[in-house]
Amino acid sequence: MSELLLDMMNECDKDIGFMSDYDNPTRQYGCYFQQQFRHPMNKTDPNSPTIRESTWNAYLNGINRTNLQILDSVTVLKLLFDQTDPTKCIGVSYEYKGEMCTAIARKEVILSAGVFDTPKLLQLSGVDPEAWLEPFGIQVVANNAEVGRNFADQMAIYMAFETTEQVPALPWGADTCGWLLNSGLKPSNKNWTDVQIYCYSRFPALTLDFPIVGYDQILAYSQPPIPFVTFLVFNTQPEAQGFVKIQSLSPYDRPRIDHGWHNLSKYDQNNLQYGVDFVRNMTRSTEW
Incomplete structure (x- = not known):
């Protein structure tokens, strides 16, 4: 974060009764450039x-x-199972530089393909209830009703403010800081947090047409100083749950993703409202 915004954050924390020390014993704070x-x-x-x-x-x-x-630039096509023991995964088939390849494990296969591609690969490989696999003609290897379910994603609200000064903007992501807060909407101990607030020295509309590029190129992206600052309010413990489900037999096709946000609970609504009120209260402080 730019020095101007960082100094303002430290001062307004004092105004609204929060400690600026990330390692303080009473509240949890998070900071983009201090993650260890x-x-x-x-x-x-x-x-x-x-x-x-x-x-x-x-x-x-x-x-x-x-x-x-x-190996990079690899697309895993399917998990391979032992013919004598269908519950044992023994390897994967994958596409690499236009060639179809197979990797057989000596000990175990660890599937870590992310929130969306992990259930997609399991479903394409026959790990899911029959009701979801039958329309695609996929044989059930393991009837596991949890695959692709219980999907909970963080919902967020942007809050953009015009500033009286030009705010220096650093490369993408490097000018970010964040708080982790407890809304108090649910019984919990003091270390349980359910609200996260990021602060950026940019206006969100500048990123709507941002191209799909590599992460190293994103870090190298910069923009001139602008008279805006943006807060991003997250609900980190949402009650809303959705699902991830394949839409075809092709491992190259994206799955259907339903966040379950069409019917938010009172807690989810009040949680976001708490974060919005927190930002409004902070921007009314002396420093701002």
Whole structure:
């Protein structure tokens, strides 16, 4: 975030009674450029002391391992199951540089294809109730009624404000900070958060026609200073649930995605209202 906005945030936090310290013991805060995690010093000891780590020393340092092979621009077509034990996944079929390939696992297959493609691959491979697979002629391997269900996505509201000064804008995503808050709408302990608020030094309409590009190109994107600041209010614990469901036999086709937002509960509505009121209260503070 630009220094101008960051200074304003720190001051208005004091005005409305919040601590600016991300590591304070009473409230959880999140910040885009301070995300780290803890790693146990001794993985075999559940009570081992932990140390702070980042993506660099946890993942990128291991990229040169001799027993690690990474393929990019690959499309997984289907999961392969043992013919003698249909419940055991033994590999995957995939398309790589125009060729159809097969990878057989020595020990196990770990499916981590994201919220949308994970259920899509399972359904294309026969893991789902028969009612969803029968219209496509897919044989049921495992009747699992949870695949593609219970889909809960964060709903959000943009709030854009015109400023009296030109706000410096940094590369995409680098000028972002956020709060994690507890709305108090549900009984919980003080560390349970259900509202997240991001702040950007840009106007959201500038990104509506943003092209589909690689993440590195997004980070390199920048724009001149503008007289706008935008807040993005998230409901991080929505009650609304939808589903993800295949629409064809092709692994290249996108699945149908239903967020379940057409009938929001009172909690979901009040949660977003809490975040909107919080932003309005903050922008009325002395610093703003």
